[in-house]
Amino acid sequence: MPTPSAMDRAVRSWLGHLDVERGMATNTLKSYRRDLDRYTAYLDAHGVREPAEVTEAHVTDFLATLREGSADHPPLAASSAARTLVAVRGFHKFLALEGEVETDPAGAVSPPKPPTRLPKAIAVDEVERLLEAASVGDTPASLRDRALLEVLYGAGARISEAVGLDLDDIDTQEGVVRLFGKGSKERLVPLGSYAAEALGAYLVRGRPAFAGKGRGTPAVFLNQRGGRLSRQSAWAVLRAAAERARLSGHVSPHTLRHSFATHLLDGGADVRVVQELLGHASVTTTQIYTLVTVQRLREVYAQSHPRAR
Secondary structure (H helix, E strand, C coil), X not given: CCCCCHHHHHHHHHHHHHHHCCCCCHHHHHHHHHHHHHHHHHHHHCCCCCHHHCCHHHHHHHHHHHHHCCCCCCCCCHHHHHHHHHXXXXXXXXXXXXXXXXXXXXXXXXXXXXXXXXXXXCCHHHHHHHHHHCCCCCCHHHHHHHHHHHHHHHCCCCHHHHHCCEHHHEECCCCEEEEECHHHCEEEEECCHHHHHHHHHHHHHCHHHHHCCCCCCCECCECCCCCECXXXXXXXXXXXXXXXXXXXXXXXXXXXXXHHHHHHHHCCCXXXXXXXXXXXXCHHHHHHHHHHHHHHHHHHHHHHCCCCC
């Protein structure tokens, strides 16, 4: 087995720090690992094998390569390149703080600015059609699918948060659900009567049929074998409901989360309340939804006001 290089040992040290001391999500760690594998391969190809040998020019050139592409990799969009740079900057900052290197070569390198893309939301009547389409008969799977989509929209949950729910995380009497977001951050979110009713019906009349085939998992949403429903299966549930509802365009679990936030703001909710409900660390992330509502106001104004044109 080959001896790990100094660069690889440094990468492992940083990822270990993020995992153990900061409790970073597994998917995020895997993403950082992929980004840094590409980065260290770039450095190695340029004869840089020690963290102390990296200069600001190396980081800047690597960023340019991400945007321009190479023989092995297609060019990345600004948002993807910026995400990769987050891993690179975090890595070098850690090494500098730990005293492994004297300077941080990535600290002054700015990420490319992606164009502002507004979140895609669907109208309230389209959400209702989607939720209705999830209910095909009164089978355990139908009850589960309706409850799943009601939770995604009613709580603004990420798909990983929804399939990660355990029985102890829900209180249908109080209409509250406990979600664990990025970095295992916990938040309580009201469900609303429709979601609470759908979830209650599934737990009483649907889940026991699945649970009898499994090994006693505490997961709320179960598959046909009694195990926890996967993200891929939850995706398939949504895709099938969207097709039955004849919704045009791309509908994803995040579409329901975007719709949750947009409809709250349209209804007059304060942006900081929406921030808490979504589990955003910064209100800046939530404020992009206010752009959606302003755009909607412009559309209504243009269509309705006699002197808009």
